[in-house]
Amino acid sequence: MRLLLMLLFFLSCSDENDNTTESNFNINLAHLDYLSETISLDSTEVLIVYIYADAPDYERIEAAGEGITAVDDVARAALVYLKYYEQFGGEENLEKAKNALKFVLYMQAEDGQFYNFIFDDHTINRDGRTSIKSFDYWSIRAIRAMSYGYSVFISNDQAFAGQLKSAVELTFPHIEKWMASKGQYILRFPVNIPLWLINNAGDQSSELVLGLIDFYIATGDVRAEEYIRKLTDGLVKFQISTGEYSGAHLSWQNLWHAWGAHQVQAVSEAYTLFKEEKWLTSLTRGADFLSKVVAEDNLNELTFIGTDSVTVNKYPQIAYGIHAVSSGLMEAYLVTKNEEYRESMMKGLDWFNGGNSAGVVMYDPSTGRTFDGIDLNGVNMNSGAESTIEALLLFLEMRENGFLY
Numbered sequence: 007m008r009l010l011l012m013l014l015f016f017l018s019c020s021d022e023n024d025n026t027t028e029s030n031f032n033i034n035l036a037h038l039d040y041l042s043e044t045i046s047l048d049s050t051e052v053l054i055v056y057i058y059a060d061a062p063d064y065e066r067i068e069a070a071g072e073g074i075t076a077v078d079d080v081a082r083a084a085l086v087y088l089k090y091y092e093q094f095g096g097e098e099n100l101e102k103a104k105n106a107l108k109f110v111l112y113m114q115a116e117d118g119q120f121y122n123f124i125f126d127d128h129t130i131n132r133d134g135r136t137s138i139k140s141f142d143y144w145s146i147r148a149i150r151a152m153s154y155g156y157s158v159f160i161s162n163d164q165a166f167a168g169q170l171k172s173a174v175e176l177t178f179p180h181i182e183k184w185m186a187s188k189g190q191y192i193l194r195f196p197v198n199i200p201l202w203l204i205n206n207a208g209d210q211s212s213e214l215v216l217g218l219i220d221f222y223i224a225t226g227d228v229r230a231e232e233y234i235r236k237l238t239d240g241l242v243k244f245q246i247s248t249g250e251y252s253g254a255h256l257s258w259q260n261l262w263h264a265w266g267a268h269q270v271q272a273v274s275e276a277y278t279l280f281k282e283e284k285w286l287t288s289l290t291r292g293a294d295f296l297s298k299v300v301a302e303d304n305l306n307e308l309t310f311i312g313t314d315s316v317t318v319n320k321y322p323q324i325a326y327g328i329h330a331v332s333s334g335l336m337e338a339y340l341v342t343k344n345e346e347y348r349e350s351m352m353k354g355l356d357w358f359n360g361g362n363s364a365g366v367v368m369y370d371p372s373t374g375r376t377f378d379g380i381d382l383n384g385v386n387m388n389s390g391a392e393s394t395i396e397a398l399l400l401f402l403e404m405r406e407n408g409f410l411y
Contacts, residue, residue, distance in 0.1 A: 031358070031410050033401050034374035035090060035099075037394050038083060041066060044105060047112050047128060053105035054124070055079045055395075061387040064375070073123030073131045077144040079391040080109050081151035086395055088158050089402040100158075104166065107155045110148045111173055118176035120145040141180040143266075146210055149177055150217030157224035174221055181214070181233050188236050196310045197247075197256060200240035208244045209257040209266035211237045216268060219275050231280075238276040241269050242288040246295075251308055251316060253295030255288075263307040264327030270296055270334030274341050286341070293338035296331050297350040303363055304328060304354065322386075324379040325368070325393040328357045329400040336407060348409075355404065358397060369397050 041056045043066075054075035056066035068074040087103035090096070113121045113130065122144040123131040131137040152170040159167040187201035203211040215237050222230040246254040246262075254262045255269030270292040277285040299305045306327060307319040335351035338344070353361065358369040358376065366385045369376045375389040376397035404410045 031355075031369070031401050032371035033090070033094075033398060033405065034371050035086070035398065037064075037374035037376075037389060038086060038391075038398060039102075039374075040064075041391055041394065042083065042102065042106075045128060047109070047124075050108055050112065051105055052109035052112060053080065053083070053102055054109055055083045055106075055391045058390040059388065061389070064389060068126060069123070072134055072136055073125050075109075075124060076122045076137070077110055077113050077120055077148050078122060079395060080106050081144070081147040082395045082399065083391070084110065084151040085154055086398045086402065088154055089399070089406065092158065093402065093405060100162075103155065104159070104163070107151060107166075107170065110151055111169060114148065114173055114176070115139050118173075118178075118180055120148050141177070142205065143210055143213070145177065145180070146204065146214045146217065149174055150213060150220070153217045153221035153224070157220055160224065171225065175227075178229055178233075185233060185236050188239075191243075194259060195312075196249075196260060197244055199259065200243045202236060203240040203244060204237070207258050208241055208255050208269050209263075212241060212255075212268040212272035213266065215241070215272035215276060219272075219279060222279070234276055235280065235282075238273055238282070238285060241273055242285060245269075245288060245292065246310070249314060249316070251295060251298070251310075253291035253293075254308065255292050255295075256310075260310045261307065262310075264299065264305065264331055265324060266326065267296075267330040268334065271330070271337045274334070274337035277341060278337075289338050290342060290344070293335055293342070293344070293347050296334050296338075297346055299331055300335070300350045300354045304331070304357055320363075322379045322381040323357070323362065325358070325376050325396040325400075328354055329396040332400055333403055336404060336409065340407060351404075351409070355400070355409075374398075 042053055044053050057069040058067040084103050084106035087099045091099040119139045119141050121130045121139050122137040152174050156167050156170040184202050184204050190201040191198040199206050218230045218234050244256050246252050257263050273285050273289040304323050309317040332351050332354040335347045339347040360367045364380045364385050376393045378386040378388040378393045
């Protein structure tokens with residue numbers, strides 16, 4: 007889908023050469039490769055990604071009490087390797103993506119839900135709060151990676167593609183459980199919560215919409231279309247309509263946070279696919295809000311606590327948040343051609359190149375490291391899996407759509 011959008015974009019804007027940039031964003035997978043390791047699980051070779059790597063020596067570190075790797079990160083790493091393969095080639099990148107997806111498949115239970123972590127002895131963490139078998143964020147990330155993987159592998163490895171498709175379909179009953187509540191709400195300030203959003207969360211639901219869009223485009227599955235339409239309607243309903251931060255698609259209850267805020271991206275891609283006019287209004291209002299987030303120095307979190315009362319937190323700023331905001335602005339620009347969205351997107355991107363409150367370059371193209379964030383104490387110079395992967399995903403998405411080369 008994104009390659010098609012890029013083609014349409016160039017056909018309609020072939021004279022707008024200033025949409026690309028020569029900014030210092032050489033897409034270097036070296037640090038991700040370093041964090042990754044191929045291991046054997048039940049005689050199957052899989053790729054894992056270590057959670058943390060702390061400065062100054064960047065030794066690979068597990069998450070204490072949780073494990074050495076997680077579906078959360080490996081699924082996103084699979085997306086990086088798949089997109090990198092599509093744009094730059096290299097059979098080794100396709101093999102890494104395949105092995106990462108094999109890990110994701112290994113972590114799926116028979117009922118379609120996923121465990122998240124494995125310990126250093128390679129056993130599954132079945133009891134930890136962030137790993138217990140459930141239909142939570144890690145399951146949704148698994149769906150997104152497997153859906154995109156299916157779209158790539160269907161042309162060169164149909165047997166493996168079939169495994170991915172079956173694994174995605176195995177999750178559908180868990181989506182159905184939420185869809186059964188369509189039209190029902192929890193009455194809350196400042197916006198009633200649509201009960202059919204996955205775990206009542208806008209951020210998780212937006213990630214699922216993105217995965218289901220990839221699955222629908224590759225398969226034409228009518229169930230996926232139904233889920234996309236219902237979830238997108240939920241995201242539109244879960245949006246602030248008044249006040250200083252009007253347009254914010256809430257993440258959870260009365261909160262908006264930058265990390266995982268893919269709501270504008272999801273609504274934009276759904277609109278591109280199905281052309282529902284009510285979604286166009288929502289995505290433009292959402293993109294106006296994201297432009298304000300960037301203009302106010304990349305806000306991290308808003309808590310709506312009264313009729314006209316909002317608590318604003320600027321920190322911490324992390325690659326995960328910058329990616330979500332920038333990708334939303336990118337997709338909104340591709341739909342509307344509103345120059346403000348493109349300018350805000352490029353300003354957000356510049357966070358990695360030193361255009362931030364710390365004045366520090368956060369992405370090092372010579373090593374592929376992205377620092378873990380900025381807070382009130384300055385720059386966290388560790389470089390773990392999430393920061394590394396989220397930065398690379400943003401760069402690849404922007405290159406895919408003609409904004410980097």
